[in-house]
Amino acid sequence: MDIVVIGAGYAGTLAANRLRKKAPDTHITVVNPRDDFIERVRLHEQIAGSGTAARPLAEMLADGIALETASVDKIGDGTITLDCGRNLDFDYAVLATGSIADPLPGAIPIGTWEGAEQARTALDGLAAGGIVTVIGGGLTGIETAAELAEARPDLRVRLVSDIVAGSLSAGAQQHVRRTLDRLTVDIVADQVVEINRKTLRLRSGTELDSDLTLWAIFSAVPDLAARSGLAVDVDGRALVDATLRSTTDPRVFAVGDCAAVPGMRMACATAAPQGAHAADTLARMIRGQEPRPFSLGYAGQVMSLGRHGGLYQTTNRADVPYRLFLSGPIAAFVKERVCRFAANASRTGSTVWLRGPKR
Known part of the structure; x- marks a missing residue:
């Protein structure tokens, strides 16, 4: 066969x-x-x-x-x-x-290997004071903005999105914002509608300079x-x-x-x-x-916030967030373990998961 x-x-x-x-x-x-x-x-x-x-x-x-x-x-x-x-x-x-990803022309999609490598090369070429804009307020966009801000404190990093960390609880969202603020990531609550070379035009009509624009929306x-x-x-x-x-x-x-x-x-x-x-x-x-029918229940959402910080959001099996979340080094440890588990599961073919919620 x-x-x-x-x-x-x-x-x-x-x-x-x-x-x-x-x-x-x-x-x-x-x-x-x-x-x-x-x-x-x-x-x-x-x-x-x-x-x-x-x-x-x-x-x-x-x-x-x-x-x-x-x-x-x-x-x-x-x-x-x-x-x-x-x-x-x-x-x-x-x-x-x-x-x-389906990015606006002028933005680099960062959810693929090719896009990540293109972004890394462009980032290496940025001098101190350069501006990096990450478009997308989901977990990928947040992780990218935090990672770049920590790794390249000589750059200005901003995150543009109507909603930031919308899949998390209110308390977890506040923690994400505080962490990004500590890392000096600017959050712009708007939407990019056009990219013209190094100028971003927002839905509100505002224009922003950007030396490198990264697209973190994957739908x-x-x-x-x-x-x-x-x-x-x-x-x-x-x-x-x-x-x-x-x-x-x-x-x-x-x-x-x-x-x-x-x-x-x-x-x-x-x-x-x-x-x-x-x-x-x-x-x-x-x-x-x-x-047999497929059934899956979620146990939480996890992200890194730089190399030494992270956030683990507890959820019910339908992926609805609870109020409880973990942050700091312990959440970073959980995130690293999740990453290793995912790769090891793919390599060995062995994994476990929860059954889905009753409907």
């Missing part, structure tokens, strides 16, 4: 390695545009020069898994067409292409599912049933950011369990057993 995994992020790598253990007689091929595994949760460290986010896929994939360094042009009827024109036949496929997904004729939602995510199988083609599983699963947020905390469930379901089907 031939199984092709498209994408080698947290979800795809974990799915391939888990399936290798649970269905060792299958032939598994992973298709990925690069031969590195990218820890997206560490890309802000890559940009600031305080850490690295890449490791060779050869070290991450189990023995016996084939790696094709290529992009996929189309998923057809039991056949995947690569950008080189070559075809790969499959009995089942796992779509795990993740998410992408788009690659159009592979749509252009392959799979059913997608309005955002281009593949529509799936309760077992994470495409509603168009039951031979195709969709996991991670590119899958339209109600109640799920874009995060490695989502991608890893979905990749594991897809592997478990495939293994069950190979044994002639019925697939």
Whole structure:
């Protein structure tokens, strides 16, 4: 049996390695545009020069898994067409292409390896007094702004967003703002609508100078599912049933950011369990057993705030924040452990998660 995994992020790598253990007689091929595994949760460290986010896929994939360094042009009827024109036949496929950014022209998207490297190079070229603007007030934008402000205190760092840390409790939001203020990050409550060279025009009409503008908003997904004729939602995510199988083609599983699963947020905390469930379901089907529905409950949200600070927001299983949160070095320790757990889970194919809330 031939199984092709498209994408080698947290979800795809974990799915391939888990399936290798649970269905060792299958032939598994992973298709990925690069031969590195990218820890997206560490890309802000890559940009600031305080850490690295890449490791060779050869070290991450189990023995016996084939790696094709290529992009996929189309998923057809039991056949995947690569950008080189070559075809790969499959009995089942796992779509795990993740998410992408759709930035304004002039901004560098920092959620990809290419964008992070471009941002790092540009940052290295900035002289003291240069201005760096991070667009986006979610966890990625906050982590990036804090990391840059701590690593390059000679620069002016600002964060532009209508809402900052909107997924956190009120107390946690206040802590984030106090920390950014301590790191001298300017927060501008507005929206960038146009970038003209080194000038940002805001929705309010205000104009700001910016030597380097980084885009930290990630809500788009690659159009592979749509252009392959799979059913997608309005955002281009593949529509799936309760077992994470495409509603168009039951031979195709969709996991991670590119899958339209109600109640799920874009995060490695989502991608890893979905990749594991897809592997478990495939293994069950190979044994002639019925697939089981996917269920996931969250346990919290965690972010770094520089190298020695962080925040862990407790939530219920539906990802609604409680009032309780942890901060400071202990939260930074938790964040580092979460990052290591996520990478190790992908490498070993072993992970655990909570069941979702009753609906």
